[in-house]
Amino acid sequence: MTQPSFVIGIAGGTGAGKTAVAREVKDAVGEAVTRIPLDNYYRDLSHLPMDEREDVNYDHPSAFEWDLLADHVAALLRGESVEMPQYDFTAHNRKPERLTVEPSAVIVVEGILSLYESDLRDLFDLCVYVQTDADVRILRRIQRDVIDRGRELEGVMDQYLGTVKPMHEQFIEPTKKHADIIIPEGLNRSAVDLLIKKIHAEMREQEEALA
Numbered sequence: 001m002t003q004p005s006f007v008i009g010i011a012g013g014t015g016a017g018k019t020a021v022a023r024e025v026k027d028a029v030g031e032a033v034t035r036i037p038l039d040n041y042y043r044d045l046s047h048l049p050m051d052e053r054e055d056v057n058y059d060h061p062s063a064f065e066w067d068l069l070a071d072h073v074a075a076l077l078r079g080e081s082v083e084m085p086q087y088d089f090t091a092h093n094r095k096p097e098r099l100t101v102e103p104s105a106v107i108v109v110e111g112i113l114s115l116y117e118s119d120l121r122d123l124f125d126l127c128v129y130v131q132t133d134a135d136v137r138i139l140r141r142i143q144r145d146v147i148d149r150g151r152e153l154e155g156v157m158d159q160y161l162g163t164v165k166p167m168h169e170q171f172i173e174p175t176k177k178h179a180d181i182i183i184p185e186g187l188n189r190s191a192v193d194l195l196i197k198k199i200h201a202e203m204r205e206q207e208e209a210l211a
């Protein structure tokens with residue numbers, strides 16, 4: 001049985017506020033929202049030792065298992081549950097366990113390159129880009145990586161200049177052209193409230209279509 005779902009892709013640079021927006025939407029709309037972090041679809045790198053996993057370019061499109069993510073979103077739209085991978089930023093690898101995700105009225109796919117791959121984008125009803133200046137994003141990222149992810153400041157800076165910034169300019173920022181909505185700064189109250197209103201309106205339409 002197909003599940004009528006409203007699918008939203010939220011993209012934007014590291015530290016832009018994508019996760020904050022997606023969490024705010026889930027908190028406001030509730031159980032009807034399933035959040036699918038793109039990070040969970042980083043390729044399994046169990047075949048590489050830790051020192052090689054540390055050096056992977058995690059901001060290049062090739063770092064993600066796009067087919068699996070598109071298959072999972074398509075399965076949810078067919079009304080089937082999926083076994084979503086989980087990611088461990090400390091190990092630079094997938095966790096052994098998966099999380100069962102059930103079909104739902106609203107699906108939010110959120111991550112740096114959510115709007116990059118056309119097969120995935122074709123499944124989205126609404127494309128959102130969170131636009132935040134690079135200086136604000138790097139400050140947020142340093143805070144998160146050093147405090148939450150236990151990384152050294154020097155490593156965060158090297159990674160930012162070596163891969164994060166150039167990949168942002170080459171691959172992430174250009175996906176803004178696919179956006180229906182651009183949200184400034186992340187948790188922009190007015191923009192997020194409008195997004196939540198749109199989701200409620202779509203859910204009402206789904207309910208009326210089923211009645």
Ligand SMILES: Nc1ncnc2c1ncn2[C@@H]1O[C@H](COP(=O)(O)OP(=O)(O)O)[C@@H](O)[C@H]1O
Nearest residue numbers: 013014015016017018019020140185186187188
């Ligand atoms: N408009 C905002 N003003 C201040 N801080 C914000 C705003 N939006 C998001 N943040 C904060 O910025 C940090 C990074 O946001 P996050 O959503 O994790 O970014 P992303 O998922 O895009 O990497 C978080 O601590 C979040 O609470």
Ligand SMILES: Nc1ccn([C@@H]2O[C@H](COP(=O)(O)O)[C@@H](O)[C@H]2O)c(=O)n1
Nearest residue numbers: 013014015058059089092093111112164
């Ligand atoms: N092992 C990894 C995997 C990813 N990253 C970085 O995460 C960023 C994406 O997540 P956001 O919440 O910031 O959007 C991306 O820029 C990768 O560089 C990492 O550092 N280590």
